[in-house]
Amino acid sequence: xxxxxxxxxxxxxxxxxxxxxxxxxxxxxxxxxxxxxxxxxxxxxxxxxxxxxxxxxxxxxxxxxxxxxxxxxxxxxxxxxxxxxxxxxxxxxxxxxxxxxxxxxxxxxxxxxxxxxxxxxxxxxxxxxxxxxxxxxxxxxxxxxxxxxxxxxxxxxxxxxxxxxxxxxxxxxxxxxxxxxxxxxxxxxxxxxxxxxxxxxxxxxxxxxxxxxxxxxxxxxxxxxxxxxxxxxxxxxxxxxxxxxxxxxxxxxxxxxxxxxxxxxxxxxxxxxxxxxxxxxxxxxxxxxxxxxxxxxxxxxxxxxxxxxxxxxxxxxxxxxxxxxxxxxxxxxxxxxxxxxxxxxxxxxxxxxxxxxxxxxxxxxxxxxxxxxxxxxxxxxxxxxxxxxxxxxxxxxxxxxxxxxxxxxxxxxxxxxxxxxxxxxxxxxxxxxxxxxxxxxxxxxxxxxxxxxxxxxxxxxxxxxxxxxxxxxxxxxxxxxxxxxxxxxxxxxxxxxxxxxxxxxxxxxxxxxxxxxxxxxxxxxxxxxxxxxxxxxxxxxxxxxxxxxxxxxxxxxxxxxxxxxxxxxxxxxxxxxxxxxxxxxxxxxxxxxxxxxxxxxxxxxxxxxxxxxxxxxxxxxxxxxxxxxxxxxxxxxxxxxx
Numbered sequence: 001x002x003x004x005x006x007x008x009x010x011x012x013x014x015x016x017x018x019x020x021x022x023x024x025x026x027x028x029x030x031x032x033x034x035x036x037x038x039x040x041x042x043x044x045x046x047x048x049x050x051x052x053x054x055x056x057x058x059x060x061x062x063x064x065x066x067x068x069x070x071x072x073x074x075x076x077x078x079x080x081x082x083x084x085x086x087x088x089x090x091x092x093x094x095x096x097x098x099x100x101x102x103x104x105x106x107x108x109x110x111x112x113x114x115x116x117x118x119x120x121x122x123x124x125x126x127x128x129x130x131x132x133x134x135x136x137x138x139x140x141x142x143x144x145x146x147x148x149x150x151x152x153x154x155x156x157x158x159x160x161x162x163x164x165x166x167x168x169x170x171x172x173x174x175x176x177x178x179x180x181x182x183x184x185x186x187x188x189x190x191x192x193x194x195x196x197x198x199x200x201x202x203x204x205x206x207x208x209x210x211x212x213x214x215x216x217x218x219x220x221x222x223x224x225x226x227x228x229x230x231x232x233x234x235x236x237x238x239x240x241x242x243x244x245x246x247x248x249x250x251x252x253x254x255x256x257x258x259x260x261x262x263x264x265x266x267x268x269x270x271x272x273x274x275x276x277x278x279x280x281x282x283x284x285x286x287x288x289x290x291x292x293x294x295x296x297x298x299x300x301x302x303x304x305x306x307x308x309x310x311x312x313x314x315x316x317x318x319x320x321x322x323x324x325x326x327x328x329x330x331x332x333x334x335x336x337x338x339x340x341x342x343x344x345x346x347x348x349x350x351x352x353x354x355x356x357x358x359x360x361x362x363x364x365x366x367x368x369x370x371x372x373x374x375x376x377x378x379x380x381x382x383x384x385x386x387x388x389x390x391x392x393x394x395x396x397x398x399x400x401x402x403x404x405x406x407x408x409x410x411x412x413x414x415x416x417x418x419x420x421x422x423x424x425x426x427x428x429x430x431x432x433x434x435x436x437x438x439x440x441x442x443x444x445x446x447x448x449x450x451x452x453x454x455x456x457x458x459x460x461x462x463x464x465x466x467x468x469x470x471x472x473x474x475x476x477x478x479x480x481x482x483x484x485x486x487x488x489x490x491x492x493x494x495x496x497x498x499x500x501x502x503x504x505x506x507x508x509x510x511x512x513x514x515x516x517x518x519x520x521x522x523x524x525x526x527x528x529x530x531x532x533x534x535x536x537x538x539x540x541x542x543x544x545x546x547x548x549x550x551x552x553x554x555x556x557x558x559x560x561x562x563x564x565x566x567x568x569x570x571x572x573x574x575x576x577x578x579x580x581x582x583x584x585x586x587x588x589x590x591x592x593x594x595x596x597x598x599x600x601x602x603x604x605x606x607x608x609x610x611x612x613x614x615x616x617x618x619x620x621x622x623x624x625x626x627x628x629x630x631x632x633x634x635x636x637x638x639x640x641x642x
Contacts (some may be wrong), residue, residue: 043223045133050074050218051126054199056400057120057376060212062480062506063427063454070122077217080138083183089140089214092120095206098555098581102529103500104447104475106207106371106397106422109316109343109383113288116319117147117175118203121346121376125156129196130222132170133535136187141214143184144176145204150322152199152229155348162350167201167322168193168331177208183216192227209436273301281307289320309338316343318373324348333364333436341371343397348379355379366391368390375401375424389416397422399448404428408455415441422447426477432462439465440511446472451479451503460488467495470548475501479531485509500526505533505557512537512563521545529555533583536561540568548573557583565589 053071062071067087069250071077099105135149153166170190178184200220206213272280284292284305296306305311312335317324326348336342340364347353358379362369369392374380374606379404388395395417400406401424411434414423420442426449431633435456439445448470456462459481466473473496478484493499502524510516517532518541527550532538538561547551547568553576558564564587573579584590 041401043225043227044128045221046128046224046564047219047221048128048130049076049206050200050220051127052125052156054123054125055376055378056122058427059345060091060093062450073122073124073215073218075217077138079140079183079214080185080216081183083140083181085141086214086232089216090122091214092145092206093210094119095142095145095209095212096581097207101580102475102555104422104449104477106373108183109252110285110314111288111292112316113319115172117205119205119207121201121203123199123201124218126198126200126220128224129155129198130192130220130224131196131226132193132220132222133227134187135170135190135200136185136219136221136222138216138217138218139185139186139213140183142178142181142209142211143186143213144178145206145209145213146202147175147205148187148201148203149188150201150203151193151197152201153195153197155244156199165350165352166195168195170200175205175208181211194226196222196224210447226346230273232625249251277305281308281310281529284311288297289317307335309335312336313338314341315339316334316349316373317341318345321346321349323474325352326354327358328439329353329361333361334360335459336365338368339369342369343373344377345373345375346377347379351379353379355381355383355387358384362387362391366395368394370394370574371397373397373399374403375399377403378405380406380410382407382413385413387408389413394419394546396420396444399424400428401426402428408434411435414438418444420443420445424449426451426479428453429455432457435462436465439469443469444472445470447475448473449475449477450481451477454480454482456481457483458490459484463488467491471495472498474498474528477501477503478507479503480506482507486511486602489516490519493520497523498526499524500552501529502527503529503531504535505531507535510535510537512539512542517542517572518545521549525549526552528552528578531555531557532561533557534560537563539563542571543568547572553574554578555581557581558587559583559585560587562588566591 050073053074056070059068059070063065066072068089068091069449070090072088073090079086088623097147132151137146139146148165149170151170153164153168154162168191170193171188173188196309198220200218202215202218221564284295284302285286292306296303310622312332315332316337317328320328322415324344340605348358366388372388372392372395380400385406388398396419398417398420399422404427406428408429408431411425411428414420414434415437418441420438421444423438423442423445424447430450430453432455435450435453439462448466450456459478460483463484467477476492476496476499484504489510490502502520504510512535517538520530521527521542522545527546530546530550535558538558540563543558543564546556553572556572556576556579564584566589569584569590573582
């Protein structure tokens with residue numbers, strides 16, 4: 001009997017079960033064949049903090065400092081168990097849903113799996129590879145953003161090139177909103193894996209949070225010897241997975257019909273194939289990519305429909321970043337000849353995609369492409385951008401956000417994409433020569449993101465070029481540009497009067513005394529979003545000019561100013577009834593009791609007395625800590641805030 005059972009399980013495990021990995025299946029087979037119970041080895045648990053931050057998608061801080069950057073997650077806690085807003089923590093760039101409501105936000109991709117919530121990520125390396133028994137994340141402000149924790153089989157500190165890299169999900173969940181912004185130690189029950197790891201990845205979704213989440217440290221607990229369960233639990237085998245025959249693509253199912261010989265014969269597809277071709281295509285358009293691939297194996301009719309290029313005019317491979325390879329692109333290549341929007345963000349790292357595989361796919365599928373998302377794609381090099389410029393003549397949207405390993409010379413190829421309307425270069429190494437070349441030839445630009453591009457020497461020259469060449473510009477992100485002056489801003493707003501979004505957060509060289517912000521308000525009547533974060537010179541006259549000239553304002557951030565009073569803020573609220581976000585954190589002249597707390601549409605005119613403001617820092621601290629932090633922000637040369 002044992003021999004028969006062993007043979008049965010051997011047949012079952014020829015195909016990988018949906019609920020277990022190949023390694024787990026082989027282990028269970030050996031356990032069944034030997035008829036023995038595994039012994040649980042005794043091993044000492046190792047506790048370690050992150051040794052190094054290896055990669056991340058975004059952060060609030062600057063590339064040239066440690067405040068609010070992801071690099072703060074390395075090492076022991078700086079803040080925990082204290083709660084509140086501290087510069088020594090790791091903070092992602094965005095929170096809430098209002099970012100997605102801006103004109104500069106691209107529309108979502110169809111077929112994104114319902115269980116894929118991740119918006120940002122960070123990868124951490126630890127000293128010693130262990131079999132994880134627990135992962136603890138120390139969250140110090142607005143917790144609840146973590147939606148997935150993964151472990152990698154590759155040792156990031158190994159001198160050998162990565163081969164056969166595997167990622168396993170240790171834990172996953174939905175976005176959550178914790179009732180209190182206070183600190184907590186997040187330690188979910190994790191899945192046991194069959195390989196040691198010293199590389200963890202945290203993925204987050206901050207869409208439900210009222211403010212930026214802040215992380216302080218990550219602890220990895222584990223044992224060096226592989227733990228074995230006392231009795232291995234056999235993964236559930238789907239009986240539909242047992243066949244290896246070629247009959248999977250035969251016509252199956254459906255009612256029977258009477259044949260000429262009086263015997264029943266199958267029609268093949270019942271009445272399904274009598275539906276109009278377009279209706280079947282519409283039905284299948286609601287399936288995710290894996291489901292579409294599985295359905296293609298059911299019968300010839302559905303194989304034809306599932307491989308129709310019309311099903312692949314939009315393709316988001318970001319949810320499958322951990323499994324995507326050159327072979328995956330090769331398999332999809334014949335189906336994507338009509339591809340218009342492609343999302344490869346987060347994919348291809350650690351050798352998963354190569355220049356050969358990427359180039360082959362783009363040459364076959366790039367002709368109709370209008371949107372290409374390549375955020376955090378570290379396999380990209382100059383040759384890849386050259387291929388894009390040669391194979392995608394109709395490209396209108398290109399996102400290279402956080403591709404910080406691209407050589408500066410690579411960006412020169414973007415200037416050949418003369419149809420570009422949206423370009424995201426956040427946290428890249430683009431230099432002034434390349435961006436000026438792009439602006440010279442890409443005059444159709446509507447949305448441009450140059451946030452944290454620290455290698456651009458003179459933003460005044462860039463602003464002047466934008467004013468001269470890109471007069472239809474709708475949104476511009478200059479977050480943390482260090483050298484834009486009032487002269488450059490004046491040229492920009494005089495030439496680009498169609499601007500609806502302008503991010504000048506943490507631009508320290510802009511001074512209200514020059515009149516630049518009032519000039520901005522008078523020249524941009526269509527303005528809907530304005531970030532003047534941490535500009536301590538913003539004053540009442542600037543706010544009053546915005547109230548008089550920019551009635552369409554929906555998002556405004558004046559965090560950190562000490563010169564704005566409640567009177568001018570009241571005028572702004574009365575004149576801008578569409579306000580969704582108003583951040584007045586650390587605005588010391590505004591009474592805490594009347595600060596609006598934005599998110600969700602603000603009440604209409606006549607109800608401003610009910611408002612609460614987006615505040616961070618002092619309003620959420622114990623009294624003693626809050627007063628000290630506010631005093632610090634008053635007397636330090638820089639705002640003690642983001």
